[in-house]
Amino acid sequence: MTVLQTDGLTKRFGGLTAVDEVDMSIDKGEGVSLIGPNGAGKSTFINLVTRRLEPSEGDIQFNEQSILGLDPHEVVQRGMSKSFQTASIFPDLSVEENAIIAALAAEHGSFRFNFLRHRNAYPEVTRVADEVLESVGLYEQRNATAKNLDYGNKRRLEIGIALAAEPDMLLMDEPTAGMSPEETESTVELIKEVKEELDLTFLLVEHDMEIVFDISDRIVVLNRGQVIAQGTPAEVQDDPAVQDAYLGGAEE
Ligand SMILES: Nc1ncnc2c1ncn2[C@@H]1O[C@H](COP(=O)(O)OP(=O)(O)O)[C@@H](O)[C@H]1O
Ligand SMILES: [Mg+2]
The missing domain is CATH 3.40.50.300 (P-loop containing nucleotide triphosphate hydrolases)
Structure with a gap:
């Protein structure tokens, strides 16, 4: 079963397209990480999915029903927890x-x-x-x-x-920000345990690659609002487009 699906999800701020026709789908029990350089559109994507921002275009389905038109608290009541x-x-x-x-x-x-x-x-x-x-x-x-x-x-x-x-889905935005290395490790272990035990579906935004590679079934890479790569941690790690995006981001 598909828990979250976006189709052509787009958000423009004036002339800037922060999220650009993103198609993403997350199955029940899947742990997905959203990564990308600063300004890639990760937070905007999360704010669209949680209904704190109105999309310019596209659709968002949660548990196979469109959530466009719902308030953030109604999305929470339908089973999306942050x-x-x-x-x-x-x-x-x-x-x-x-x-x-x-x-x-x-x-x-x-x-x-x-x-x-x-x-x-x-x-x-x-x-x-x-x-x-x-x-x-x-x-x-x-x-x-x-x-x-x-x-x-x-x-x-x-x-x-x-x-x-x-x-039905847990969203996590940089869950280990501000933690010591020990606390980070124990939180990562905890998320892995809970995922196993409860067959948890999650979408994680995280910039620490070690955590991302450790914890994710699948990684989606955003750059300038667009999905430039996705796959297992091993697939994404070896993708030249991903390495370029990160190097490009560092030069800006
Ligand atoms: N409320 C807003 N108004 C105008 N521009 C915004 C707004 N929020 C984000 N942006 C711009 O959209 C782009 C994506 O930002 P953001 O989603 O925060 O990226 P990330 O979380 O990946 O670092 C950036 O260029 C940012 O400056
Ligand atoms: Mg952000």
Whole structure:
């Protein structure tokens, strides 16, 4: 099944075509990375897909239905989740409560604030939350207050919050930005584990090639808004067009 498909997706800013007739398709369970030099159009592409920018032309299908015309929050409710958003954590709530709210938000559209006082009425939501905490390695710390987690565990909780909504696709924009080498390594391992365990479909924007090659089933290379190459990490690595694009980008 195709989870995400874009057809001729185009975004112009005045005379500049930031995203230029991009056809991209991502199958269920596939982990795809979007790479390209600075200014290639990666962020614009993500903003189109999440409906924060209106395309100039083209179509976007999510779960085989066009999402043109939807608001960003409606896209989230259809199962597209974006991780590594700052401010996705409620700092004064427990780790488990954060996961519960995320699971509940997906189920009910928006969470009800008095829910936490009646959580036993929602055993299913608590079960999903605890499973997610287990898979991101935070179950033991489920009663800790979120703000007291160290940096690496906060990032784990952010992934957990995104996963608790049981998304059909997870978008990640530079998930390891600002992390130490150790935190980066553990986050990359975590994403790989979660992908295996949950058959997760993801679209990753990342400039660290080591991470991209390690984590992706397929890589799509953008340059000046256009897809110039795609394939497995090995195929993309050997592609002369990709090497040219990066060298060209460095000279600008
Ligand atoms: N809101 C905007 N208005 C005008 N130009 C923009 C806007 N957003 C991005 N651009 C331009 O579009 C091109 C692609 O940008 P962007 O998608 O941020 O690239 P990337 O994320 O790959 O570095 C760049 O030339 C950038 O300057
Ligand atoms: Mg960008």
